[in-house]
Amino acid sequence: MRVVTVPCLKDNYAYLVIDDSSGRAAIVDPGEAAPVLEAVGREAVTLAAIWATHHHPDHVGGNRDLLAALPDLEVIAHHHDRERVHGLTRTVADGDQVTLDGLQARIIYNPGHTLGAISWWLEADAAVFTGDTLFAAGCGRLFEGDAAMMHASLQRLAALPPSTRVYFGHEYTEANLRFAAATEPDAAAIPAAIAVAAARRAGGEATTPSTIAVELATNPFVRAADAAEFGARRKAKDSFR
Ligand SMILES: [Zn+2]
Secondary structure: OEEEEEEEOOOEEEEEEEEOOOOEEEEEOOOOOHHHHHHHHHHOOEEEEEEOOOOOHHHHOOHHHHHHHOOOOEEEEEHHHOOOOOOOOEEEOOOOEEEEOOEEEEEEEOOOOOOOOEEEEEHHHOEEEEEOOEEOOEEOOOOOOOHHHHHHHHHHHHOOOOOOEEEEOEOOHHHHHHHHHHHOOOOOHHHHHHHHHHHHHHOOOOOOOEEHHHHHHHOOOOOOOOHHHHHHHHHHHHOOO
């Protein structure tokens, strides 16, 4: 497996997930089509599938144009998003397996940001695509679910092997780390993470991917002791400047 990060829109990330043995690929969360088609051409791969993490337009807004260019694409999302994702050819549920040649993904249902939110976990490749559920040092807002739901979803992701790379949906890392430092001034790993993120951004690089190990050490939402603490932190972050 090879992952190519495809910046979309203002601060979204789509990911081209390539099976090098076949030269076929899936695109996770194409917020728009043009940069995805450009990456597909540059990498000289065949795009075979759209893997959606949830229905928001900044994650699936490119579906229509991608399907116009490539009508045979498989389009997969959670069954809750059946009516909310353009061009769906298959719906999935928690635990389902999705195969694309040598790529094997397992679906982790993680409601909270939305009620159709899923992560795509490629265990053999030690990678997970989390959309707007788990960010570097942050998590998505609770648009459809509640705090208990999101807390449980994050705990499931946190239980993945620590070396798992976390490919998240937005470049919010520096702002998230500022909140993390204010929330947990005694968490020793946060200042180091701030330095790493600042260096990457200064060099024009993305901060994605993170790892589960880094999130366990720096992410105040993953580290929340229980759903009540999670809920309080989520509320505080909503108005943090
Ligand atoms: Zn979203």
